[in-house]
Amino acid sequence: MTVQTKKQYEELNTKTAVSYLINLGLIKTDEETTVAEIGDGNLNYVFHIISQTTGRSFIIKQALPYAKVVGESWPLTLDRARIEASALKEAAKVVPELVPKVFHLDPDLALTVMEDLSHLTILRAGLIAGNQYPLVAEHIGKYLAHTLFTTSTFGINPQAAKKLAVTYSNPELCKITEDLVFTDPYFNCETNNFEEHLTPRVHELWQDKELKKEVAKLKHLFLTKSETLIHGDLHTGSIFVSETETKVIDPEFSFYGPFGFDIGAFLANLIMNLIAQEGHQQDSEQKEDLQNYLLDTIEKTWDIFTSEFKKLWLAKSIEPFSELEGYVEEVLTDIWQDALGFTGCKMIRRMIGLAHVLDVDSIESAEIRLRVQTSIINLGRKLILERKQIGGVLELVSTVEGAYS
Amino acid sequence: MTVQTKKQYEELNTKTAVSYLINLGLIKTDEETTVAEIGDGNLNYVFHIISQTTGRSFIIKQALPYAKVVGESWPLTLDRARIEASALKEAAKVVPELVPKVFHLDPDLALTVMEDLSHLTILRAGLIAGNQYPLVAEHIGKYLAHTLFTTSTFGINPQAAKKLAVTYSNPELCKITEDLVFTDPYFNCETNNFEEHLTPRVHELWQDKELKKEVAKLKHLFLTKSETLIHGDLHTGSIFVSETETKVIDPEFSFYGPFGFDIGAFLANLIMNLIAQEGHQQDSEQKEDLQNYLLDTIEKTWDIFTSEFKKLWLAKSIEPFSELEGYVEEVLTDIWQDALGFTGCKMIRRMIGLAHVLDVDSIESAEIRLRVQTSIINLGRKLILERKQIGGVLELVSTVEGAYS
Numbered sequence: 001m002t003v004q005t006k007k008q009y010e011e012l013n014t015k016t017a018v019s020y021l022i023n024l025g026l027i028k029t030d031e032e033t034t035v036a037e038i039g040d041g042n043l044n045y046v047f048h049i050i051s052q053t054t055g056r057s058f059i060i061k062q063a064l065p066y067a068k069v070v071g072e073s074w075p076l077t078l079d080r081a082r083i084e085a086s087a088l089k090e091a092a093k094v095v096p097e098l099v100p101k102v103f104h105l106d107p108d109l110a111l112t113v114m115e116d117l118s119h120l121t122i123l124r125a126g127l128i129a130g131n132q133y134p135l136v137a138e139h140i141g142k143y144l145a146h147t148l149f150t151t152s153t154f155g156i157n158p159q160a161a162k163k164l165a166v167t168y169s170n171p172e173l174c175k176i177t178e179d180l181v182f183t184d185p186y187f188n189c190e191t192n193n194f195e196e197h198l199t200p201r202v203h204e205l206w207q208d209k210e211l212k213k214e215v216a217k218l219k220h221l222f223l224t225k226s227e228t229l230i231h232g233d234l235h236t237g238s239i240f241v242s243e244t245e246t247k248v249i250d251p252e253f254s255f256y257g258p259f260g261f262d263i264g265a266f267l268a269n270l271i272m273n274l275i276a277q278e279g280h281q282q283d284s285e286q287k288e289d290l291q292n293y294l295l296d297t298i299e300k301t302w303d304i305f306t307s308e309f310k311k312l313w314l315a316k317s318i319e320p321f322s323e324l325e326g327y328v329e330e331v332l333t334d335i336w337q338d339a340l341g342f343t344g345c346k347m348i349r350r351m352i353g354l355a356h357v358l359d360v361d362s363i364e365s366a367e368i369r370l371r372v373q374t375s376i377i378n379l380g381r382k383l384i385l386e387r388k389q390i391g392g393v394l395e396l397v398s399t400v401e402g403a404y405s
Numbered sequence: 406m407t408v409q410t411k412k413q414y415e416e417l418n419t420k421t422a423v424s425y426l427i428n429l430g431l432i433k434t435d436e437e438t439t440v441a442e443i444g445d446g447n448l449n450y451v452f453h454i455i456s457q458t459t460g461r462s463f464i465i466k467q468a469l470p471y472a473k474v475v476g477e478s479w480p481l482t483l484d485r486a487r488i489e490a491s492a493l494k495e496a497a498k499v500v501p502e503l504v505p506k507v508f509h510l511d512p513d514l515a516l517t518v519m520e521d522l523s524h525l526t527i528l529r530a531g532l533i534a535g536n537q538y539p540l541v542a543e544h545i546g547k548y549l550a551h552t553l554f555t556t557s558t559f560g561i562n563p564q565a566a567k568k569l570a571v572t573y574s575n576p577e578l579c580k581i582t583e584d585l586v587f588t589d590p591y592f593n594c595e596t597n598n599f600e601e602h603l604t605p606r607v608h609e610l611w612q613d614k615e616l617k618k619e620v621a622k623l624k625h626l627f628l629t630k631s632e633t634l635i636h637g638d639l640h641t642g643s644i645f646v647s648e649t650e651t652k653v654i655d656p657e658f659s660f661y662g663p664f665g666f667d668i669g670a671f672l673a674n675l676i677m678n679l680i681a682q683e684g685h686q687q688d689s690e691q692k693e694d695l696q697n698y699l700l701d702t703i704e705k706t707w708d709i710f711t712s713e714f715k716k717l718w719l720a721k722s723i724e725p726f727s728e729l730e731g732y733v734e735e736v737l738t739d740i741w742q743d744a745l746g747f748t749g750c751k752m753i754r755r756m757i758g759l760a761h762v763l764d765v766d767s768i769e770s771a772e773i774r775l776r777v778q779t780s781i782i783n784l785g786r787k788l789i790l791e792r793k794q795i796g797g798v799l800e801l802v803s804t805v806e807g808a809y810s
Contacts, residue, residue, distance in 0.1 A: 153628045158583055159576040161628075169571045171564040178563055187725060209729055216726035217735070223558045223566075226631040320588060321621035324614055330622070 007108035009065070009078060013037075017047040017060050024104055024113065026058060027051050042068045043076070048118060057118070058103070063110040063252075067176075077172045080252040081110035086167065087251035088114070090229060094146040098139055099248055117247050120240035127236060127273045128359055130281060130290055137297040139246035140239070140266055141304025148259050149312040152228035154319050154331075165226055165256035173253045174223075177232070181345055182219035185352040186212050194352045197370045201377060202352055214384045218341040225258035225338075234262040235346075235357075236269040259335040264342025266301065267396075268380075270294050272347060272359050275375050275404045279363030291404075295397050302393040306332055340387035340396065347380030379403040412513035414470070414483060418442075422452040422465050429509055429518065431463060432456050447473045448481070453523060462523070463508070467516035468657075472581075482577045485657040486515035491572065492656035493519070495634060499551040503544055504653055522652050525645035532641060532678045533764055535686060535695055542702040544651035545644070545671055546709025553664050554717040557633035559724050559736075570631055570661035578658045579628075582637070586750055587624035590757040591617050599757045602775045606782060607757055619789045623746040630663040630743075639667040640751075640762075641674040664740040669747025671706065672801075673785075675699050677752060677764050680780050680809045684768030696809075700802050707798040711737055745792035745801065752785030784808040 012020065014035045021027045031053040039046035044064055050057040063081040066073050085105035092099050100115040126133065149155045151164060184191045186206060194202055205211065231238070232253025240247040274294040281287035313328045321327060350357045351373045360376070363369045382399065383390070390396055417425065419440045426432045436458040444451035449469060455462040468486040471478050490510035497504050505520040531538060554560045556569060589596045591611060599607055610616065636643070637658025645652040679699040686692035718733045726732060755762045756778045765781070768774045787804065788795070795801055 153625070158628045159580050162574055162576040162579065166571050166574045169567055171567040174567065175564050183725060212726060213729050213732050213735070216724075216729060216732055219726065220558070220736075223563045224632045225629060227629045319621075320592060321617060321624065324618050324621060327618050327621055330618070331625075 007106075009109060011064065012045060012047065012060065012062050012109070012111065014047065018049060020060065020111075021049060021058060021113065026103060026113065027054070027056070048116065050116075057116040059100070059114050059116050061112050061114065065110075078110035079107075080170070080173055081105070081112055082107045083168060083170055083173075083254050084250065084252040085112040085114075087229065087231070087254035088112075088249075090151065090164075091143070091147050091248070091251070094150050095143050098143045098246055117240045117249070120242050120245060120247060122237055123239040123241045124236035124269070124273070124358060126241055127270075127294075128276075128280060128362065130277075130286065132290065132293045133241045133243065133246070135244060136239070136241055136246050137300035138304050140248075141301045142308050143246075143248055144263055144266070144301075144305045145308030145312060148228045148230065148262065149309055149316075151256075152259070154313065154317045154322060155228075157318055161228075161256070164229060168229055168255050170232075170253065170255040173232070174255055177253065178219065178223065180353050180355060181349045182215060182222060184354070185349045186215055191354045192352055193354050193356065195366075195369070195373070197366065198351065198373055198377075201374055205348075205352070205377065205381075208381070211381055211384060214341070214387075215345060218338075218345055218384065221258050221338060222261065222342075226256040227259050228256065229254060230257040230259075231262045231265075232257065234265040236266075236273065258338050258342075260338030260340075261342050263302075263305065263335070263339035264344075265346050267298055267339065268343040268346035268350075269357065269359075270298050270301075271343065271379065271400055272350060272357055272376055274400065275379070276357075276359040276363060276372050278372055278404060279360075279365060279368040295400065298400070299393050299397055302336075302396075336392075337387045340383045340390055344380040344383035344387070347376050347383070351377050351380075375403050412511075414514060416469070417450060417452065417465065417467050417514070417516065419452065423454060425465065425516075426454060426463060426518065431508060431518065432459075432461070453521065455521075462521040464505070464519050464521050465516055466519065467514065470515075483515035484512075485575070485578055486510070486517055487512045488573060488575055488578075488659050489655065489657040490517040490519075492634065492636070492659035493517075493654075495556065495569075496548070496552050496653070496656070499555050500548050503548045503651055522645045522654070525647050525650060525652060527642055528644040528646045529641035529674070529678070529763060531646055532675075532699075533681075533685060533767065535682075535691065537695065537698045538646045538648065538651070540649060541644070541646055541651050542705035543709050545653075546706045547713050548651075548653055549668055549671075549706075549710045550713030550717060553633045553635065553667065554714055554721075556661075557664070559718065559722045559727060560633075562723055566633075566661070569634060573634055573660050575637075575658065575660040578637070579660055582658065583624065583628065585758050585760060586754045587620060587627060589759070590754045591620055596759045597757055598759050598761065600771075600774070600778070602771065603756065603778055603782075606779055610753075610757070610782070610786075613786070616786050616789060619746070619792075620750060623743075623750055623789065626663050626743060627666065627747075631661040632664050633661065634659060635662040635664075636667045636670075637662065639670040641671070641678065663743050663747075665743030665745075666747050668707075668710065668740070668744035669749075670751055672703055672744065673748040673751035673755075674762065674764075675703055675706075676748065676784065676805055677755060677762055677781055679805065680784070681762075681764040681768060681777050683777055683809060684765075684770060684773040700805065703805070704798050704802055707741075707801075741797075742792045745788045745795055749785040749788035749790075749792070752781050752788070756782050756785075780808050 018033050018035055022029055031051045033051050035049045037045055038048050045062040047060040063078050065078055067076040085102050088099050088102050100117055102114050104113040153161050231251045238250045274291050277287050277290050310328055313322055360372055423438050423440055427434055436456045438454055438456050440454045442450055443453050450467040452465040468483050470483055472481040490507050493504050493507050505522055507519050509518040558566050636656045643655045679696050682692050682695050715733055718727055765777055
């Protein structure tokens with residue numbers, strides 16, 4: 001006989017957020033605290049709580065039972081809080097320095113108490129502001145290699161992987177990606193959201209059968225290629241940085257998916273920022289410097305990813321076939337081709353689909369914006385169609401250079 | 406608050422099997438019954454119960470908490486009874502005429518009460534005896550198309566597919582296939598089981614890096630390509646036939662796997678029987694006739710599968726991209742290439758690995774047996790290595806012909 005009791009879900013407020021930490025023993029009743037809700041209110045509450053007495057601070061992130069986007073509201077599973085906190089803990093097993101500490105998960109209230117990272121900057125904002133983060137490539141390359149290898153059938157036995165895949169089954173959030181990344185932008189859908197001036201290019205794209213067939217295949221991979229526990233939404237808005245630190249946050253879209261998906265998301269967002277610099281940097285020398293930094297970051301991320309992946313493969317693979325000469329290289333080629341395809345999909349959807357990137361939308365000049373948007377769509381298309389021909393990261397770098405220079 | 410009660414598992418015997426049916430109301434207390442346990446006792450009990458009073462008969466299949474193979478015994482999940490009965494019911498939604506009726510599932514006792522099919526013959530036995538079943542290709546082609554299409558993300562929405570994938574998560578039985586089909590035969594493993602005279606060929610194979618790398622990739626597909634609910638063990642011993650009927654049984658290995666796996670299993674077992682006819686048919690005309698029938702069955706199975714699959718695609722696909730010209734053909738090409746690879750793996754493992762096929766083992770002449778075994782291994786290897794070059798089923802047919810003639 002199993003008896004389960006479940007607390008009733010209720011939304012926290014600034015008062016109950018503090019009481020929650022007191023109940024957990026993380027702060028004491030007599031400490032003086034300041035608290036602010038700093039979330040965007042669309043999907044989650046984010047409470048930032050500081051004890052003025054001890055100087056310690058915490059984040060409470062609480063999932064809301066709905067998603068609000070452009071005025072619409074639809075129900076969304078609270079289970080994503082469990083998924084997010086569990087994925088952070090899973091990552092902390094291998095790269096504890098690259099994710100926030102999780103102090104507590106409350107699945108009934110759909111909330112997680114975690115490390116306060118407000119001393120860091122969101123990578124997207126930092127890049128838009130023209131900053132450079134010298135360690136981000138190394139950190140993200142390492143994050144990708146270690147998280148992706150470890151939960152794959154190369155890193156753990158397939159039975160354990162299959163059990164994890166059940167734990168991380170995440171159909172509702174997968175559906176968001178399925179629709180907004182892989183479907184809607186290629187059809188005349190209500191969710192699409194593009195500027196008037198892009199209409200002719202978008203209409204072309206809806207007729208582009210060659211492209212659509214390749215997107216269909218990439219969508220099928222997203223839906224069925226259950227290789228490893230992925231972050232699922234690794235754009236530059238999911239990464240906190242400073243000169244010395246990098247922290248990956250928000251893995252609520254985690255599920256067992258293709259190796260190449262997180263890599264593609266990260267590369268896509270670097271590339272979009274790079275092309276958008278056209279609209280942010282007045283000084284051409286500064287612009288070139290930033291763009292070179294971004295190209296370098298793309299190159300280094302992939303290089304670090306592959307070298308770390310190969311190290312793990314040699315040291316830790318539990319797959320008897322992994323000793324075969326050339327096998328890891330073929331696995332990496334497959335990952336690379338998928339990653340390029342996903343990069344292209346992520347780029348196109350940010351120009352046409354529901355969710356945009358500030359890197360592009362914040363460009364004031366409509367003329368430059370159109371040029372940037374068109375370059376991103378065209379490059380995205382090229383990466384999707386030529387993903388099996390672009391033989392390595394240097395070829396990607398020169399393809400990207402060709403798209404804006 | 407959830408309260409669950411669970412019955413204690415206990416093995417049935419011929420007495421309690423009858424009482425079980427009485428309790429279900431399927432037979433009445435005063436009916437005269439005969440009962441026999443007809444399972445092989447390695448994995449399951451199979452009780453065959455006939456009411457002499459009404460003439461009705463039933464099968465009770467009960468999973469045993471262990472597997473016995475060549476004297477070894479290891480624990481094996483009872484959950485496979487639930488998986489098997491559920492998969493039969495899932496198939497019955499689309500091809501009720503091609504699976505046994507399930508009257509009752511008892512997950513606690515790990516047993517299923519189902520239709521008695523003892524008027525039919527196991528296909529493997531029928532083929533070894535030299536019989537031909539004119540409808541089996543059509544039936545199995547249809548079974549494959551309908552079961553595989555319907556639970557894929559083309560047939561149901563991906564969210565429903567993801568939920569089914571959790572329901573059918575089957576790590577323990579997948580491990581058996583992973584080890585016995587995709588790993589052990591390629592290494593000097595204790596589970597291997599091959600005749601002395603094959604030793605030189607097997608040693609060559611263990612050194613065959615080209616082959617092993619391709620097997621490694623096919624293994625990775627088996628482990629990660631979660632496309633649709635597959636039977637998981639569709640050899641000719643899992644199919645009951647007569648001149649007019651075909652019934653697929655025993656889907657206890659079901660899980661979300663690659664489209665091509667069941668097709669490969671079926672083709673492999675037809676091909677092995679075909680090559681083994683060398684050792685069964687004395688009369689060369691009769692042999693040729695049988696082999697032509699088998700070649701024809703291979704061809705027709707694939708043709709029916711593709712034509713049914715395309716019909717379903719046109720009529721029922723829920724995937725917006727499925728309207729794209731040429732997309733279904735590319736999906737079928739991918740299925741074909743995987744199927745050929747799995748065909749090869751299934752052939753090799755039956756010669757070298759733990760579980761053999763009677764088609765070959767029952768050949769009396771050691772000389773012919775060696776020739777047949779070697780042909781099967783060589784053809785298996787060829788199919789694995791050339792799976793992307795063998796462009797269609799006619800090319801497969803001529804490749805198979807080349808292997809024995």
